[in-house]
Amino acid sequence: MKKINFILGTTLAGFFLISLQNGALDAGIGKLLTGKMSSAESAVFWHLRFPRSLLAILVGAALGLSGAAMQGLLRNPLAESSVLGISSGAVLGAMIALYSGLTVWGIWILPLGGFFGALAAAALVLVFCFRHTSLLGLILAGTALNTLFFALSSLLLSFSKNPYAVLEVIYWQMGSFENRTLAQTAVVAPWIILGSWMLLRTGSSLQLLTLGEDVARSSGVSVSKTMRQVIMGTAVAVGAAVSVCGLIGFVGLLVPHLVRPWVGHDPGKLLFPSALAGAVFLLMADTFCRFSVFPVELKIGVLTALLGAPFFIYLAFKTKAQLT
Amino acid sequence: MKFLCEKLNCGFREKQVLKNISGKFEAGKITAILGPNGCGKSTWIRALLGLVKLQSGKVIGLPEKKGYLPQKKEIYWPLTCEAIVELGSRASGLGASSLDRLGIGHLKDKRIDEVSGGERTLVLLARALRDRPDLIIADEPVAELDPKHQMRVMQALKEEAARGAAVIVTMHDIQLTAQFADFVFLMRDGNVVFQGAPDAVLNPGNLKTVFGVIFVEDKGLYVR
Numbered sequence: 201m202k203k204i205n206f207i208l209g210t211t212l213a214g215f216f217l218i219s220l221q222n223g224a225l226d227a228g229i230g231k232l233l234t235g236k237m238s239s240a241e242s243a244v245f246w247h248l249r250f251p252r253s254l255l256a257i258l259v260g261a262a263l264g265l266s267g268a269a270m271q272g273l274l275r276n277p278l279a280e281s282s283v284l285g286i287s288s289g290a291v292l293g294a295m296i297a298l299y300s301g302l303t304v305w306g307i308w309i310l311p312l313g314g315f316f317g318a319l320a321a322a323a324l325v326l327v328f329c330f331r332h333t334s335l336l337g338l339i340l341a342g343t344a345l346n347t348l349f350f351a352l353s354s355l356l357l358s359f360s361k362n363p364y365a366v367l368e369v370i371y372w373q374m375g376s377f378e379n380r381t382l383a384q385t386a387v388v389a390p391w392i393i394l395g396s397w398m399l400l401r402t403g404s405s406l407q408l409l410t411l412g413e414d415v416a417r418s419s420g421v422s423v424s425k426t427m428r429q430v431i432m433g434t435a436v437a438v439g440a441a442v443s444v445c446g447l448i449g450f451v452g453l454l455v456p457h458l459v460r461p462w463v464g465h466d467p468g469k470l471l472f473p474s475a476l477a478g479a480v481f482l483l484m485a486d487t488f489c490r491f492s493v494f495p496v497e498l499k500i501g502v503l504t505a506l507l508g509a510p511f512f513i514y515l516a517f518k519t520k521a522q523l524t
Numbered sequence: 525m526k527f528l529c530e531k532l533n534c535g536f537r538e539k540q541v542l543k544n545i546s547g548k549f550e551a552g553k554i555t556a557i558l559g560p561n562g563c564g565k566s567t568w569i570r571a572l573l574g575l576v577k578l579q580s581g582k583v584i585g586l587p588e589k590k591g592y593l594p595q596k597k598e599i600y601w602p603l604t605c606e607a608i609v610e611l612g613s614r615a616s617g618l619g620a621s622s623l624d625r626l627g628i629g630h631l632k633d634k635r636i637d638e639v640s641g642g643e644r645t646l647v648l649l650a651r652a653l654r655d656r657p658d659l660i661i662a663d664e665p666v667a668e669l670d671p672k673h674q675m676r677v678m679q680a681l682k683e684e685a686a687r688g689a690a691v692i693v694t695m696h697d698i699q700l701t702a703q704f705a706d707f708v709f710l711m712r713d714g715n716v717v718f719q720g721a722p723d724a725v726l727n728p729g730n731l732k733t734v735f736g737v738i739f740v741e742d743k744g745l746y747v748r
Contacts, residue, residue, distance in 0.1 A: 275601070407611050407612065410608075418590060464604075
């Protein structure tokens, strides 16, 4: 358990250095440390390379951790943040910001719309489950909201008279770390950290939920409180992540499955390694994107889905049938 | 030590599940609750644990340290048997000894999806007994088990009662109840109809009233 954190942590640090060292321009960390960097190179390093890698780590950790927490809460290996409509809520929020024309007020409006969209979606899910605190109800409400949000987003998109706005949304949905600034990174970092902290605190409750809601409650776990913590933690962390980087699919679903062979199935012990593994995974994927210049640079959301889906199918067939 | 519940009422929508039910439970004894399916046995013991919302009534003197074996033996992730017993434990290393006490120490490192249904129940029972609780509530602990595992479970519960714990079980097996219980509640339709020592309560007349079927006394086949 401790060993896996050490290995993942070291790998993450290593990849962070590699991603900072290499790029189209020779403006790596080696030059920075030896003081041989020109001001232009320094700008590339601090305004392009460093925020991009840092953001990939933060967002990867948020997605991996929330996926693990969500799978633990819902006790379903197919769960991730999109199951509860949190990601699609973010898309709808961004869409509303764009369609209403508010985005002319500043580049912050679109991400802000996304963030509040995610929070609003989480709040709606919680309202649905306020009276009926069953986890099955939560999945049903989340799935319905997810569909509704996507439908509303499509509706807004089809009403849009501005083709550039449509294009912008489509690109935003694909997910990318391209051209993100240090300021953007600094703004989302506290939210991702806050959300992650909320999620990490649910470990022992998620462990007891392994034996069902009754046993968990008889052991002193408040199921509704755990539910709130996981949903709000996910909304804050993933909402912040989606708001600057767009939709990056499959990471939350895939990462816990990558970690399980080393850590086991204990949902509490899975949380922290999933955050680390998510960070490693997304940083590696983004470094690959940076070097993949076909006609255009590959979008990270597209890459994770392209890599994730086949691997997930492989995993599903390899893994022995789960318990009912 | 004893604890009691007074005039518990509980209902879901139109259906009243518990109707003014009261009962007393003593330490060192196995109290068995019998009755037809859907008569409210599970709801009653879940009410004792505070797992269902009561319309009225109260539970008095409920012990702090409780062990609970639910009717639905849910285990969602394939952990090892030892890890399952240790779920929620503050002290470490109690898993192996608790499994040992039920005679299934050899299952320690086995994954729960690789053991039989009977062993699965024993593992969950080992978790319920782990902290040596003052109250053990087991909902149909021997349903779906073969005779050997039934005896193992009942004997383990008897040992817990002998240690001084209050043990409450819901049962369907009349013979096992007669053999192991110290006190019996016969329930029907959200109410206790008969209560007392097994010898006094478990007779064909009472059982016909509660279950609506005729029991023949001289054809009993007891498990020893």
